[in-house]
Amino acid sequence: MQLYSLTLSQARSMLQEGRVSAVELTRAVLERIDSLDSRINAYITVDPEGALEAARRADSAIAAGNRQALTGIPVAVKDLICTRRMPTTCGSRILKNFRPPYDATVICRLEEQGAVVLGKLNMDEFAMGSTNEHSAFGPTRNPWDLERIPGGSSGGAAAAVAADMCLAALGSDTGGSVRQPASHCGVVGLKPTYGRVSRFGLVAFASSLDQIGPLCKTVADAAVVLEAISGHDPADSTSVPEPVPDYASLLEGDLKGLRIGLPKEYFRVEGLDAGVRQAVEKAVRVLVDLGAGVVDISLPHSRHAVAAYYVIAPCEASSNLARYDGVKYGLREKEQDGLVAMYNATRSRGFGAEVQRRIILGTFALSAGYYDAYYGKASQVRTLIVDDFKQAFEKCDVIAAPVAPTPAYRLGETIDDPLAMYLSDVFTLAANLAGIPALSVPCGMADGGLPVGLQLMGAHFDEATLLKVGHRFEQAAGIDAKPQLD
Amino acid sequence: MKISKEQVQYVARLARLELEPEQLDNFARQLATILDYMETLSRVDTTGVEPTAHVLSITNAFRRDQVRQHLDRSQALANAPASEEGSFVVPKVI
Helix, strand or coil, X not given: CCHHHCCHHHHHHHHHCCCCCXXXXXXXXXXXXXHHHHHHCCEEEECHHHHHHHHHHHHHHHHCCCCCCCCCCEEEEEXXXXXXXXXXXXXXXXXXXXXXXXXXXXXXXXXXXXXXXXXXXXXXXXXXXXXXXXXXXXXXXXXXXCCECCCCCCHHHHHHHHCCCCCXXXXXXXXXCCHHHHHHHCCEEEECCCCCECCCCXXXXXXXXXXXXEEECCHHHHHHHHHHHECCECCECCCCCCCCCCHHHHCCCCCCCCEEEEECCHHHCCCCCHHHHHHHHHHHHHHHHCCCEEEEECCHHHHHHHHHHHHHHHHHHHHHHHHCCCCCCCCCCCHHHCHHHHHHHHHHHHCCHHHHHHHHHHHHHHCCCCCHHHHHHHHHHHHHHHHHHHHHHHHCCEEEEECCCCCCCECCCXXXXXXXXXXXXXXXXXXXXXXXXXXXXXXXXXXXXXXXXXXXXXXXXXXXXXXXXXXXXXXXXCCCCCCCCC | CCCCHHHHHHHHHHCCCCCCHHHHHHHHHHHHHXXXXXXXXXXXXXXXXXXXXXXXXXXXXXXXXXXXXXXXXXXXXXXXXXXXXXXXXXXXXX
């Protein structure tokens, strides 16, 4: 077995037992990136020197008996998480050379826990997209089929984990951007509860929806990373002062008495691929064999989630992205023609088509005469979606559903049809609108040998139950296929 | 919903974007399709439903008004396209 193909938990044991050093492990992963990433394009920036220095520090800490949860583990983060020692581009031309003067709280927490940060991962520009084709640094390719998208917007993160170019990654999930690429690339992805993880230093897209989450090779690995990054942060007033459980110790245990809700509306969605449906239904049977019970539930307003989300998120984005004005940081164009001309030129040349489309959509929906019909209405429908989940969780403990209606598309399939791309987010958006946690776990293969994910959604701050169900499923189902890349 | 090029142009101006004629055509067409889809929201009965802006029960997060560690001026200006004497420099305004 190659060192780069270790899971985080395996690597932790080997580091602890002295069977491998952090420097050896980091070198192995850096070499893997070197040999593979020209084909996949998962990384925007790799920092070998910084990573090896962190690995040497990790080896000293291990020698001194100061091992933390992630000491010596090579990880990478999506390129919208601010890092002092590397540029933070958000996949955008407008921030191509931006070097943040501070580290995001999640970076501080990873480093406090001894992690080795290898680099920054490719993404749809400002996290707007479900395919990773909307990156100013070129599309990321799916390790299972290089002619297909990895999903998005954390496509670089999912592809890097799937192709063993890091042991774990952090992405962000505003409407499915951790779970959908995890599903398409056959890895585990978790969107925690809104407020669970500090967003200080996460570049904002839609502030009432954004949340940072881990992408990992196993559910147990995700539990370790979630614990490391969770908890209240005085620098983020939307982070919640709830205690952080020891997630990794809560993975085992019986599923007897657990009630799994199957939302009838989700399985009736037009365009749900037969292979995806079969894989998810089979996964539910595995959970039943483990002792869980199934209840039918209804989420009647879920069919309005796409419309509500694609009003609310662009509205918030149009406001958040007003800060890119060519004054304080980032690109500046057409200096000589006055201030407004500079704004216009900077933003038009700095932002790609999808970001401009969403800024215009959001600005339109917030403009005089349209606010009530769009933003106001969508915010009311959001309340109905929140209430649907409240009622559902009176009848069940976990909701099981597909992550995406189809396996990964071919590159270019939705590039000129934004609505088709938006509609593919049909199963993931509701969890963001309701702020609940949701997990994507590989559950099988569809036609063409492409991975399919099972989505598990839980009540606010009940990540522990999702991780336990996901872990037990993973163990019982024994899905451990890997993409053939060598 | 029909969206005219003039409407897209107007909104683009509000958002400080300058669109090429071809982009204007594209966006007008795509926005019309997207907004048609959004029309489904108007069919939902929301009488008496409070809007949701934030899903958690936390309201305000207060802290003491104390000076804490902060970026120094040179760090804050380090990414500026132009700066001078400790300030951001912008093109001529008037």
